[in-house]
Amino acid sequence: LAMSIFQDAASTPMAMLEADAGAGAQSAVAKRPKLDVAAVRKVVMEKALEMLTVDADDADLDMDTPLMDAGLDSLAVIGFRDSLQSEYTGIQLGAEMTFDYPSIHAVASHIVELVDGLP
Known part of the structure; x- marks a missing residue:
């Protein structure tokens, strides 16, 4: 089981990981209130x-x-x-x-x- 986790991670394209990270950053920015x-x-x-x-x-x-x-x-x-x-x-x-x-x-x-x- 532990080996399959590493294999799944290794087979995940970097573009998908970067897209997920970018989406998280965008949602964090969206949650921050704008200055008045x-x-x-x-x-x-x-x-x-x-x-x-x-x-x-x-x-x-x-x-x-x-x-x-x-x-x-x-x-x-x-x-x-x-x-x-x-x-x-x-x-x-x-x-x-x-x-x-x-x-x-x-x-x-x-x-x-x-x-x-x-x-």
């Missing part, structure tokens, strides 16, 4: 306000304001990035993220894309 973009924007806004070099009450920051224009300097960007990576475990954000994704809206959308792409 509005909630991510709120978190990104809070993290940005924590890192601003100006008083948060004086900050002219909305969803589309460039973060650098609002007062987020290069040193604060590193803290901002690290804070977001801690909040959303598994994502990697580059130090240049505020150039590629200059606003709260852009950063939040990018985070949603990254998290939704995680296995």
Whole structure:
């Protein structure tokens, strides 16, 4: 009996095994809830306000304001990035993220894309 199990496994084509593994991964992804973009924007806004070099009450920051224009300097960007990576475990954000994704809206959308792409 034990020998027949190994023979069955040996005769199973790799394509079938890979297809089964892929289906399992797809169902795991399908079960993971999608991030709420509005909630991510709120978190990104809070993290940005924590890192601003100006008083948060004086900050002219909305969803589309460039973060650098609002007062987020290069040193604060590193803290901002690290804070977001801690909040959303598994994502990697580059130090240049505020150039590629200059606003709260852009950063939040990018985070949603990254998290939704995680296995």
